[in-house]
Amino acid sequence: MANPEELKRLNKLAVQLNKRDPLMAPYPEEQVRRTGKSSCYQCGLDCKYRNAFRTESGKDVVRKCQAMFVYFPWVMGRPGESAETAVDATGICNDLSICTMEMYNIIQWLDACYKAGYLTDKETGLEIAKLGTRPFFESLANMIARREGFGDILAAGLLRVGEKLGSEARSHFANEVSGVGDGANYSAREYLMNGLLYALEPRQPIAMLHEISWLTGLWVMHQSNPESSPVTSAVFRAVAAKFWGNEQAWDLNTHAGKAEAAAKIIDRTYAKDSLLLCDSAWPIMVSWNTPDHVGDATLESRIYSAVTGRKTDEAGLHQYGERIFNLQRGVLLREGRRPKTDDVLKEFNFTDPVETVFMNPDVIVPGPGEEVVSRKGKTLDRDVFETMRKEFYALRGWDAESGLQKAETLEGLGLADLVQDLKKIDMIFDATC
Numbered sequence: 001m002a003n004p005e006e007l008k009r010l011n012k013l014a015v016q017l018n019k020r021d022p023l024m025a026p027y028p029e030e031q032v033r034r035t036g037k038s039s040c041y042q043c044g045l046d047c048k049y050r051n052a053f054r055t056e057s058g059k060d061v062v063r064k065c066q067a068m069f070v071y072f073p074w075v076m077g078r079p080g081e082s083a084e085t086a087v088d089a090t091g092i093c094n095d096l097s098i099c100t101m102e103m104y105n106i107i108q109w110l111d112a113c114y115k116a117g118y119l120t121d122k123e124t125g126l127e128i129a130k131l132g133t134r135p136f137f138e139s140l141a142n143m144i145a146r147r148e149g150f151g152d153i154l155a156a157g158l159l160r161v162g163e164k165l166g167s168e169a170r171s172h173f174a175n176e177v178s179g180v181g182d183g184a185n186y187s188a189r190e191y192l193m194n195g196l197l198y199a200l201e202p203r204q205p206i207a208m209l210h211e212i213s214w215l216t217g218l219w220v221m222h223q224s225n226p227e228s229s230p231v232t233s234a235v236f237r238a239v240a241a242k243f244w245g246n247e248q249a250w251d252l253n254t255h256a257g258k259a260e261a262a263a264k265i266i267d268r269t270y271a272k273d274s275l276l277l278c279d280s281a282w283p284i285m286v287s288w289n290t291p292d293h294v295g296d297a298t299l300e301s302r303i304y305s306a307v308t309g310r311k312t313d314e315a316g317l318h319q320y321g322e323r324i325f326n327l328q329r330g331v332l333l334r335e336g337r338r339p340k341t342d343d344v345l346k347e348f349n350f351t352d353p354v355e356t357v358f359m360n361p362d363v364i365v366p367g368p369g370e371e372v373v374s375r376k377g378k379t380l381d382r383d384v385f386e387t388m389r390k391e392f393y394a395l396r397g398w399d400a401e402s403g404l405q406k407a408e409t410l411e412g413l414g415l416a417d418l419v420q421d422l423k424k425i426d427m428i429f430d431a432t433c
């Protein structure tokens with residue numbers, strides 16, 4: 001540890017900047033009551049959604065983030081069913097080691113198949129009409145965990161279910177089924193720069209998506225209850241300009257500035273992940289405790305400097321992120337990725353209008369001044385996506401047309417060895433071609 005005193009000071013500063021009132025819990029209070037926060041060992045931060053709850057029947061549990069919602073909509077949509085069932089469903093998944101993202105998609109699919117008359121109780125061994133009850137969830141989870149009956153097919157994951165059962169089964173998949181267990185959340189239809197994050201990453205880039213969804217979610221909260229969040233439209237704009245690099249990044253109705261925003265978000269996320277800074281609290285973009293409510297974009301680089309003794313600023317830290325991103329790109333190209341055909345988005349982005357978003361049911365975004373604009377019903381324009389992609393390639397120092405990295409860019413990032421590898425497979429930009 002190069003500078004323990006500085007690290008302690010930064011630790012205190014992060015805790016103070018991050019301190020805030022708890023967020024609204026999703027459960028009806030008379031059924032499941034929040035009793036406090038429940039931090040991970042030694043973490044002093046107020047993270048997005050990690051809370052302790054007491055249920056109506058007296059159970060004390062900790063629930064967090066997406067896992068809380070694995071069965072929530074179906075329980076809350078079933079008159080007379082207690083919210084405790086939704087709480088227990090998360091616990092059942094934990095006990096049986098079932099991914100809550102995949103489970104959510106499976107339930108959504110079963111529901112759609114049943115309503116369309118494609119699947120019956122006999123075919124599945126489930127009483128699908130009881131969807132939303134505790135016995136239904138227990139039966140489903142147990143048959144998956146033990147690979148019994150229809151559970152054997154489901155246990156392979158929904159994409160393989162689609163491969164096995166064919167196109168009619170696949171036609172009932174929700175857009176969220178993107179190949180990584182979950183994934184189409186916060187799509188480019190509502191938050192434009194997310195199109196680049198999805199197109200350029202080989203997995204659901206949730207830590208990157210959170211920069212946009214979290215900031216927008218706090219702004220949405222302020223719109224419905226100004227006491228609940230300090231993120232006014234002016235704060236949203238100031239945060240966006242500071243963290244995403246340009247004055248136009250805040251305007252989610254135009255593609256201007258979105259390529260730069262995506263590049264900043266990518267670089268920061270790779271650096272943040274390498275520093276083991278938790279996505280549930282970092283970056284600290286917003287603060288309840290600064291005069292302008294804008295967070296601090298320099299904290300991560302100051303922590304890095306205090307720990308390593310290598311003095312680095314925000315831009316310097318982001319360059320490490322850029323290096324990691326370029327290295328990953330090179331590895332992916334070596335493994336067969338091709339920019340033109342693989343830096344793309346799922347078709348639904350261009351064809352299915354967005355109807356609702358987590359933390360933003362009416363899909364609203366800030367407009368000029370105090371105007372509130374809705375993106376409900378919007379799709380992503382193909383030309384807009386193509387323009388953003390070219391801009392992104394160019395900003396990365398890659399060839400804007402082919403999406404191939406340039407030797408000088410990789411050499412400038414200290415990745416000269418990758419150039420030779422990529423030359424062998426003809427996957428480096430060659431200006432003479």
Ligand code: SF4
Binds near residue numbers: 045278
């Ligand atoms: S911020 Fe991260 S490490 Fe801290 S309590 Fe929340 S989830 Fe745990």
